[in-house]
Amino acid sequence: MLASGISCYLFGIARPYNIHNLWYFVLVQAVGGVFQTSGWPGVVTVVGNWFGKGKRGLIFGIWNSHTSLGNILGSLIAAEFVESDWGLSFMVPGIIMGLIGFIIFLFLVPNPIDIGCIPPVSPKYRKLDAAHSSDEGSSADECENIHNRLTYRCAYREQVDVDDIENVRSETSPILPRHRHIQESDRGNAIGFMKAMMIPGVVEYSLSLFFAKLVSYTFLYWLPLYIAASTTYSTTLSADLSTFFDVGGIIGAIAAGVLSDYSGTSALTCAVMLGFAVPMLFVYDYIGSTSLATTILLLLIVGLLVNGPYALITTAVSAELGTHPSLGNNSKALATVTAIIDGTGSIGAAVGPLLAGMVANWAGWHNVFYMLMIADMLALLLLSRLVYRDVKLFRRRRRIV
Structure with a gap:
């Protein structure tokens, strides 16, 4: 965050120092991008460490609102200075980011x-709970289940050994020393890139996020300009309206x-929202600029449908895959998996605005x-196999119930 704030600040000082070298801007943006993308795997892992798997989608969904709030704040700051001193549009956010960092x-x-x-909630506690759960739901079994859960929880709280501590250590938390008897091949080691890629669903979600993030970041960078070009609104008002997305x-x-x-x-949830996003993009393109109220309403709907799958994949889905059962006892995969998925999406975030600029100039909005x-x-389409699997699992659960 400190380095990202400095990079943003360096971009803004180009105005007071009259820097007009293209490669200066390319270098500053590239360096800032490296530092910003390195942050996401760490913060997802931290939240996963603190909140576990209970209501993971809701917790991550609320937590992920910070991205949109940051976009809103950034747009409002940029709009405040864009017509008077555009350098401050970068310098002020850079200072804020450095201080918070x-x-x-x-x-x-x-x-x-x-x-x-x-x-x-430790993985072993979840397995024990599932192993002793009763499908018949008799009162005797239920009492036995409660007894087992309470017994295990008490034992876990009182007798956490070195291996258990090592198992729940995060890759972002290397403070605890390793026990001398734990070998490098044991469960505390972080997994490699190729092993993370082999986790079921990582490749599909990564490629899907490439296109989902392409759409989201195209709106982030080009929406104010599009609103100004397609309406009679001022630059400042166009930037303010873009925050409704x-x-x-x-x-x-x-x-x-x-x-x-x-x-x-999760895959089915993403697919449904992506499916509805396509016609809503068409509707916004053709009637989104007819009135102020229409613009606001459609931006809210499009933002909901476009950012919903993107947020779910980069948070709850990444955290879930980072603790996939195929990893066995290896507990240090969350940040690696998150980095792969979000890193692939970041390529789409770079490609989308670039293509949008070229297409807008050559073929129109x-x-x-x-x-x-x-x-x-x-x-x-890239989620189709996972959607099929989700539908089968959902039907199976419905039959059991």
Whole structure:
């Protein structure tokens, strides 16, 4: 965060110092991008460490609203200075980010173990609970289940050995020393890149996020300009209106998380939202600029449908895959999996705005929206195998109930 703030600040000082070298801007943006993308795997892991798997979709959905709130704040700051001193549009956010980064450095605790707290729910506790659960639901079995759970929890709280502590250590929390008897091949080691890629669902979600993030970041960077070009609104008002897309994104992230928790089908939740996003992009393109109220309403809906799947994949889905049963006892995969998924999406975030600029100049804004609709359809198509699996699991659970 400190380095990202400095990079943003360096971009803004180009105005007072009259820097007009293209490569200066390319270098500053590239360096800033490296530092910003390195942050996401760490913060997802920290939240996963503290909150476990209970209501993961809802918790991550609420937490993920910070991305949209940051976009809103950034847009409002940029709009405040864009017509008077565009350098401040970068320098002020850079200063804010640097200050908050220093506060995070002082106070963030990556793992409950670092301050002597018990992790939320250990994998062994979940397995024991499932193993002793009764399908018949008799009162005797229920009492036995409660007894087993309470007995295990008491034993776990009182007798956490070195191996258990090592098992729940996060890759962002290397404070606890390794026990001398634990070998490098044991469960405390972080997994490699190729092993993370082999986790079922990682490749599909990564490629789907490529296109989902392409659409989201195209809106983030080009929406104010599109509103100004397609309406008679001022630059400042256009920037202010673009924030409604992010307001819809907050609602979409929470809605996607709740639906995922309720149904247990993350891929299906993403697919439904992506499927509805395609026609709504078409509607916004053709009638979105007819009136102020129409613009606001459609931006809210489009933001909800576009950012919902993107938020779910980069948070709850990444955390779930990072603790996939195929990993066995290896507990240090969450950040690696998150980095793979979000890193692939970041490539789409870079490609989308670049393509949008070229398409807008050569073929007009209508074709930009066609490009975004195609991207959402590809994101949906890449999830088709996982959607089929989710539907089968959902039907099986319904038959059991």
